Amino acid sequence: MLLHATLLLAGLIPPSDTTKFYFGGENVRGCKQVTANTVYTDSLGFGFEGSAVRDIRPKGRSLVIGESPYFFSVKVPEGNYDVTVGLVGQRAPSHVAIRAENRRNMTDKIDVRPEGLTSVQFTVHVRDTFIRNAANAVVDRVRIKPRERNYAQWDNRLTLEFAGDTPAIRTVTIKPNATAVTVFLAGNSTVVDQDKEPWASWGQMIPAFFQPGKVAVANYAESGESLSSWIHAKRFEKVLSLMKPGDYLLVEFGHNDQKQKGEGIGAFTSYSKDLRYVIDEVRKKNGIPVLVTSVQRRSFDSTGHIQHTLGDYPAAVRAVAKEKGTALIDLNKVTKVMYEAWGEEKSIKAFVHYPANTFPGQTTELRDNTHFNNFGAWEVAKCVVKEIQENNIPLVKLLRKNLPAFDPAHPDSPEMLYWPMSRLRASAKPDGN
Structure with a gap:
């Protein structure tokens, strides 16, 4: 009372x-x-x-x-x-x-x-x-x-x-x-709920793919974070305090981690150690960890193929997932397929590329090859869903029924997404790159 x-x-x-x-x-x-x-x-x-x-x-x-x-x-x-x-x-x-x-x-x-x-x-x-x-x-x-x-x-x-x-x-x-299963998300600016147009992330799009009443997506990602800084900011402690048995944590970092310098810092050292720590702590709560490789940057070579810009970080995630028997969403692999299917010119439509004065207060051209617009974020979310389905991660049972089939080798066109623009807009890019 x-x-x-x-x-x-x-x-x-x-x-x-x-x-x-x-x-x-x-x-x-x-x-x-x-x-x-x-x-x-x-x-x-x-x-x-x-x-x-x-x-x-x-x-x-x-x-x-x-x-x-x-x-x-x-x-x-x-x-x-x-x-x-x-x-x-x-x-x-x-x-x-x-x-x-x-x-x-x-x-x-x-x-x-x-x-x-x-x-x-x-x-x-x-x-x-x-x-x-x-x-x-x-x-x-x-x-x-x-x-x-x-x-x-x-x-x-x-x-x-x-x-x-x-x-x-x-x-x-x-x-x-x-009683709903909570799907927690950990990550950086490619995962966070971006608060202003024209930026967006796959993490803020994916709730629409799950069955209502059965799943709540809890996005604890933040722009500019590495895995270590995300932990040190007590975001992981917050997630663990709320996690109940059967809840999930999807973890995608790498973009900011690769910029860290110092003795013992690296993909197969400090980063892998932090991944193991996260997996172990989630399992202590009887939760289910899922590792996600870093989404690709839009960086094409002269032959029309995506250049690998994330060093050893995706490989380290794959290695830790295998070592710990953890489910893996290989977003690095499938986004490479999707970007190359669009090609260098069409893929611009999925990223924050806009002429000056497209948005209020935006006096210069926006050319961002890391962060998605709403359409790009929607397509990457579809890649995540595809990986859940292909790898038969138990989350597959909680997806909405009769979702349209999606093939990253044949991605959608921008007009496929219905997204009335929000009033909240910004001209400065999020932290991280």
Whole structure:
């Protein structure tokens, strides 16, 4: 009872409760009412943030619509949550995308029925910076970087972003899920939930490929991190504090590790030692480690083949995976196939290459051959899924049913991805290269 009262005073939803929101002018029993004037405050615990929304009343019942994208946040404790959204169609067919936290892609393109209600469900992970022991007492905290303080995560809030053809919400239901398998991600800027356009990563795209209610993707990667710095920032300690038996940790580093210098530093020495440490600690928690080789950089030679730029780091990951009997996703191998299938010219469409003034405040040309745009991140996520399937990693049973077949040797074209642009944009590239 004391915990329940404390959470209510803090504006938080108790972990055992289901909370329903009704968007419109009517008071609906069992629901919290939300109108266009419901602006988020910590004391209220829910509302719109920085969004242009309005109330409309088609056919006698009100609902809320807004300019794409708009943001709705709910203050909740750390944990995994099933979210169900009821979208209302207008006169013509429309399409909507829903993202969570730092532009984390939760759904494929949603086809909203004209003048009908379309229900969508997904499972999302919410976190804070505190590290707690088994008695739930705070014992430490993650050493986040200054820029992370502005992220739409680490904040005890579930933030939903609605984008597309003037998305119209009727209902949102949030239910704690203590049984879903948590798939933790460890990595650098190629894995992190990038907070601003036009950058993106495979880690923020992959939630849409898993079955709702059964999997929550918890992305603990951060730009600029090596495996050793990720551990030292207590990100790994945070993951272990939350991990339950049967949860996964996917680990992909290498880009920043190869820049480290000093005695004993190297792919087959310090890096391999840290990989073994991570594997052993995850297994102590009865979790399942999965090693991921470094995604390729876009670096072509004169013959149209990808040049190997990551030294011994991918080979070290393969060796440790074999030594420890750990599942392996060979992203280095499959992205080489995919980039060469596109070729040097077409592959630009998967990376952050844009002329000056494409985005607000972007006065110079963007030419980044390491970091993906939304399309590239989506395609790399498909490569990860393909590797899960090809290697029969048990996660395969938790993927969405009837996923379209994907062959890295025959990748998609950019128009295949439905991604209404977010309002959050930046012209400076993430840390790391």
